[in-house]
Amino acid sequence: MLTASGTFGYGLEFGDFVDLSRLGGVIVKGISLRPRPGNPPPRLAETPSGLLNAIGLENVGVEKFLTDKLPPLLKRGAVVLVNILGESVEEYGELARILSAEAGIAALEINISCPNVKEGGMAFGTDAAAAARVVAEVRKNTSLPLITKLSPNVTSIAEIARAVVEAGTDIVSCINTVSAMAVDPFSRRPKLANIIGGLSGPAVKPIALRCVYEVVRAVSCPVIGIGGIRTALDALEFLVVGACAVQVGTANFVRPTAALEILDGIERFLRTQGLRAVTDYIGTLDTQCRFPFAEEACPV
């Protein structure tokens, strides 16, 4: 159980609500070499069961992250994973080098899928060769476990997944937000200053599940499922399809205690199903779909 980058701040924001050491890990807000101010507001719009955002990767920059954010987070017993974002292939490598020199970071997650920035971001994640170049450069600069976070905004997510695994990523996570838009019909204006943003929340869960399903079949490395997980049952859908871990994202905004509640719910489910370990459940999807009610005793 991980908390998704961009939805859990630097972890410390949730300290009043959550025992951070109980989480599998905290993936902090995407970090860049230099601080980024983010996009002009409005940055958010609510859509049916969804949240549209164009934050623009506002972050304090790697230097301040290491001095101000990482030490208190580690002190609270959190497992810290750092999401990294560069404007060029070289910047990704530089970030990996700087962060690898620091003690206490458990893994890096390469963000090649943010739809809300002009440079870098999704441009790297929607092209297999560019994605592979970023991953290879990061791999050269770190021995930390590497997660690569994939964009759903592609024709074939399986193709990108194969390319980043070949380039040296240890784990693949998917999905980042879905490129989307909302408009006010009265004012005839977009609801976001950036016009286009990234959609998250329960609305994207079926898209995410399909992506995880395809990626699990394309690569042999572990896959982390992300997208619209709000309840334990949502998380279980990803696990049965083959994700070996999940990230909870937008749900953290709605209930700051969401991630741990989902974790407790998964444990309860496994107990009631008589399963000893979650590994007995992961990837056990039976692709033979049956007609609804076909298994129930039929009174006719």
Place this chain on the structure above:
Amino acid sequence: MPRVLEKAKILETQREAEGIHRLVLYAPRIVPTARPGQFVMIRVASEGSDPLLSRPFSFHRLHKDDGLFEILLRVVGTGTRILSQRPPGSTLDVVGPLGRGFTPPSGPGETVALVAGGIGIAPLWALLDELTAKTHKNHRDQLYVFYGARTRTELVPLSPLKRLGVSLVVSTDDGSAGEQATVVEALARRHETGMVPLDRLYACGSLPMQVSLARWASGRGILVEMSLESMMACGIGACLGCALPAVDPEDPQAERYVHVCTDGPVFDPGRIRWDKIQPVMARPLTSASPSGL
């Protein structure tokens, strides 16, 4: 100050004015550390995922001895409509207290004005309760309340305000109650004729009101604090969605943002780049604007 997630029970709901409802909530873990100007995030949906997000509400009144707080809500969309219809006895998920509240006056020697536009009366009332109980308990005539709305039916009942013994000035855009003026006009008129000398000003209201008050107050040597709003997802500084363009004292041209949830919601208006907010509002449509929809 610890922030908590609490199931708060609705004890009472009351329609106060056209489209404005008051909810009384029992939240004994949130209320003790709450301050005027701070806010809570209230979950709208009791089940399912639509509407997905919580909504921010300022404390309207705080009843510390009873563990109660009140909110005023204006029905503006699906979320606020659902909340306005939740019956007494039901519970709501509430996170709080959040943000920075108002800075109290230094003492009873300060002449203070509270300027409320429409639903903007909500957070100022909690402050007024505090001032009339503490610093200005025996100097209520030094407390001025400017309360305005578009029209009479949008004003909440005035008698409780009048009972507080403060100097109340009511105005409406159409003159249906009080004088025909905006709150900022009503304030400016009295201040400029010397009737109301001011040391400190607290305000909350619509964006146009904020802009005009910020413009009026700048350079007059009055301490101003305004409760501002923005689209917000989490309320605790994680989503970074509730950004407002801000002044960077070291580099006036730099792109800087403050966040309403953690840097505010109460701000010195001098920190806000109103010029970056206002042009968007003033930009004309390319063709005739829609009407009657």
